[in-house]
Amino acid sequence: xxxxxxxxxxxxxxxxxxxxxxxxxxxxxxxxxxxxxxxxxxxxxxxxxxxxxxxxxxxxxxxxxxxxxxxxxxxxxxxxxxxxxxxxxxxxxxxxxxxxxxxxxxxxxxxxxxxxxxxxxxxxxxxxxxxxxxxxxxxxxxxxxxxxxxxxxxxxxxxxxxxxxxxxxxxxxxxxxxxxxxxxxxxxxxxxxxxxxxxxxxxxxxxxxxxxxxxxxxxxxxxxxxxxxxxxxxxxxxxxxxxxxxxxxxxxxxxxxxxxxxxxxxxxxxxxxxxxxxxxxxxxxxxxxxxxxxxxxxxxxxxx
Amino acid sequence: xxxxxxxxxxxxxxxxxxxxxxxxxxxxxxxxxxxxxxxxxxxxxxxxxxxxxxxxxxxxxxxxxxxxxxxxxxxxxxxxxxxxxxxxxxxxxxxxxxxxxxxxxxxxxxxxxxxxxxxxxxxxxxxxxxxxxxxxxxxxxxxxxxxxxxxxxxxxxxxxxxxxxxxxxxxxxxxxxxxxxxxxxxxxxxxxxxxxxxxxxxxxxxxxxxxxxxxxxxxxxxxxxxxxxxxxxxxxxxxxxxxxxxxxxxxxxxxxxxxxxx
Numbered sequence: 001x002x003x004x005x006x007x008x009x010x011x012x013x014x015x016x017x018x019x020x021x022x023x024x025x026x027x028x029x030x031x032x033x034x035x036x037x038x039x040x041x042x043x044x045x046x047x048x049x050x051x052x053x054x055x056x057x058x059x060x061x062x063x064x065x066x067x068x069x070x071x072x073x074x075x076x077x078x079x080x081x082x083x084x085x086x087x088x089x090x091x092x093x094x095x096x097x098x099x100x101x102x103x104x105x106x107x108x109x110x111x112x113x114x115x116x117x118x119x120x121x122x123x124x125x126x127x128x129x130x131x132x133x134x135x136x137x138x139x140x141x142x143x144x145x146x147x148x149x150x151x152x153x154x155x156x157x158x159x160x161x162x163x164x165x166x167x168x169x170x171x172x173x174x175x176x177x178x179x180x181x182x183x184x185x186x187x188x189x190x191x192x193x194x195x196x197x198x199x200x201x202x203x204x205x206x207x208x209x210x211x212x213x214x215x216x217x218x219x220x221x222x223x224x225x226x227x228x229x230x231x232x233x234x235x236x237x238x239x240x241x242x243x244x245x246x247x248x249x250x251x252x253x254x255x256x257x258x259x260x261x262x263x264x265x266x267x268x269x270x271x272x273x274x275x276x277x278x279x280x281x282x283x284x285x286x287x288x289x290x291x292x293x294x295x296x297x298x299x300x301x302x303x304x
Numbered sequence: 305x306x307x308x309x310x311x312x313x314x315x316x317x318x319x320x321x322x323x324x325x326x327x328x329x330x331x332x333x334x335x336x337x338x339x340x341x342x343x344x345x346x347x348x349x350x351x352x353x354x355x356x357x358x359x360x361x362x363x364x365x366x367x368x369x370x371x372x373x374x375x376x377x378x379x380x381x382x383x384x385x386x387x388x389x390x391x392x393x394x395x396x397x398x399x400x401x402x403x404x405x406x407x408x409x410x411x412x413x414x415x416x417x418x419x420x421x422x423x424x425x426x427x428x429x430x431x432x433x434x435x436x437x438x439x440x441x442x443x444x445x446x447x448x449x450x451x452x453x454x455x456x457x458x459x460x461x462x463x464x465x466x467x468x469x470x471x472x473x474x475x476x477x478x479x480x481x482x483x484x485x486x487x488x489x490x491x492x493x494x495x496x497x498x499x500x501x502x503x504x505x506x507x508x509x510x511x512x513x514x515x516x517x518x519x520x521x522x523x524x525x526x527x528x529x530x531x532x533x534x535x536x537x538x539x540x541x542x543x544x545x546x547x548x549x550x551x552x553x554x555x556x557x558x559x560x561x562x563x564x565x566x
Contacts, residue, residue, distance in 0.1 A: 009329045017326045021311060029314050036314075039307035040330055141547050171546045182542035205490075207546075209539035216313045217496025217535040219543070223489060250550055255489035257549065260540045262448070263494075264532050267482060270438040270446050271454040272528055276409035284402070284517040285510050 011046055018050035023058055026210040026218065027183030028174040030058055031104070055101040056085060063170040063185055065145045066106040068097060075099075075106060080149040080166045089116055091126060091149060118154035125192070126150055126165055128238035133167050136242050140249070141184070144171040151189075165190045167245065179213035186249060190241055197231045201244050205252050221259075223252050305334050312342050317495040318481060321345050343477045343497055346435045346455045348415055351375050359417040361457065363431040373400045373417050388421045392428055396420040399513055403432055406517065410524070411436045411454070413443030427463040432456075432520055438482070451483040451493075456527075458520050462512060465505065472515055474502045476523045480531065494536055498527060 009017070018037050025033040034051065041047050059077045066075055068090075075081070075090040075097040083089055088097050089112055096116065097106045118126060130148040137144040146169045153163025167188040174181045184207050191200045202224070209219040225248045229240040259267075264274075276282065308327050315323040324342050328335050339362065348357045351372040358364075364371045366385040369378040373396060378385045388396055399418040407416035414436035423429050438444040438452030461473040481495035502523055506515045 008332075014330065017330060020326065021315065021323070024315055024319055026314060026316070033311060033314055036307035036310040040311065040327065140550070142545070144547075173542060173546050180538055180542055182539070182546055184543070184546045207543060209542040210314070211496075211535050211538040211542070212313050214500075215496060215498035215535060216315075216317055217494070217498070217531070217539065218316050219492075219494050219536075219539040220316065220318075221490065221492045223491070249547070252489070253543070253547055253549055256492070256543060257540070259484060259489055259492045260536065263536060266446060267448045267452075267484065268528070268532055270440075270444040270449050271411075271436055271452050271480060271482065272524070273410050273412065274525070274528065278409070282406050282409060282517065282521055284514040284521075 015050045019054040022054035028181045051102050068109045076147045118150040119157050124234040128234035132238040132242040141171045180211045182209035199229050201227045357415045359433040364419045392420045430460045432458040450485040455479045478527045
């Protein structure tokens with residue numbers, strides 16, 4: 001590391017740094033990072049500028065869930081439910097939430113107007129899928145939330161045109177007192193292709209965990225998958241798509257467990273063995289012998 | 305400063321170099337503290353004489369040059385650099401040779417370096433470093449890892465207590481990262497860092513190197529176990545809490561098999 005005096009970073013650079021720290025906060029930890037960042041920056045104005053940009057991106061990426069002020073339901077902050085920077089649609093209750101990103105709360109709600117909602121034709125599919133997915137999520141996740149949005153073709157009024165729905169599932173487990181936080185996010189794009197009469201399903205699953213008692217260890221895992229089914233009635237499609245989602249998510253969880261189970265004896269071994277090949281501890285007292293042996297090994301060309 | 309350490313505990317370990325850089329630029333007055341309390345990824349240089357690699361750290365640095373433990377020369381050359389005494393240099397050379405074999409035995413590759421220099425009161429400080437790249441393109445023998453690195457820094461302070469005993473204070477940090485990537489499970493990355501301390505009073509009849517070596521070996525085994533079972537284990541537990549596996553019987557079978565192997 002160079003010893004020269006670093007010139008103070010510019011205000012813009014400081015803002016970029018603050019944004020970077022905030023955006024890279026693990027699930028559920030942005031407020032802690034915010035507090036520490038403020039202390040390090042020592043400048044309210046710069047921090048506020050950075051937070052105004054970073055928080056919306058973070059919230060959408062982590063698909064945070066906020067309660068409506070009147071407790072009539074929840075809204076998920078996602079790129080798919082975004083009406084404008086501070087407004088997010090909840091199709092289930094047909095309301096739009098006005099959101100304070102930096103404080104991560106919903107300030108107020110208003111009914112969604114017609115242009116913001118899909119047509120009755122699309123809504124049939126969206127609603128049926130929502131019912132099935134909600135049922136699945138309540139069975140598979142102790143504390144999962146989900147929603148279904150129309151991201152393409154929401155004005156389609158009858159068969160003949162393609163449209164696309166997105167299923168988002170998010171589960172977060174925050175246990176700061178145990179120094180452990182984790183999150184699961186799935187995004188399933190469901191494309192209804194009218195001409196071919198089939199439905200293409202593409203999923204992105206992202207899992208993270210952070211354990212930080214006297215240390216800092218994080219898991220970051222991501223997986224993509226594809227599947228398809230026939231275009232049928234809304235209820236049959238919903239059932240089929242949900243079965244696909246359930247299947248792939250279960251498979252993925254199993255493969256994560258397999259990855260973990262290979263760690264102690266296989267994967268980790270590529271980094272450091274538990275014991276040398278001799279299966280005994282290193283003979284430190286026999287150092288002279290070892291130096292000699294190594295020289296012999298070298299001269300015999302046995303070393304790699 | 306506390307806030308800075310708080311940030312370092314939360315930022316994903318793979319970004320820790322960038323995070324430290326950012327903090328150093330924001331808090332130049334705390335740079336000494338930051339550099340000593342936050343572990344940075346280890347860098348290596350190649351010794352011009354022997355062609356062997358050596359690890360760079362604050363303990364072999366003088367101005368902008370680094371001293372190689374193999375040739376005892378500064379890279380780039382320095383007119384009046386600091387050197388350990390002849391006696392300590394002898395110990396340092398022996399330590400490097402032996403530690404290299406230790407490294408081979410446990411790491412099946414990798415680079416090691418040891419630096420020793422005077423401390424007050426006839427004591428000395430030794431810094432033992434290991435850097436292993438376990439990715440399949442480097443030293444990963446079994447080819448599991450797309451990316452993998454283990455870096456260990458052990459700083460051990462030795463103070464003679466009397467003719468026959470000495471006190472050893474060891475502070476160890478391990479930073480590791482592993483990434484597997486295949487079709488069925490996608491990208492899987494576990495990374496982290498932990499730091500621990502250990503103090504022991506030991507007889508010196510077998511020599512300092514023996515004592516230091518054994519402490520480091522014990523510490524590394526503890527850290528490896530801790531990372532594997534506790535730290536990685538907790539993240540796995542978290543996942544299963546988020547979305548419990550739907551076939552509990554199979555899970556406990558595989559967990560039992562795990563327990564038998566570990």
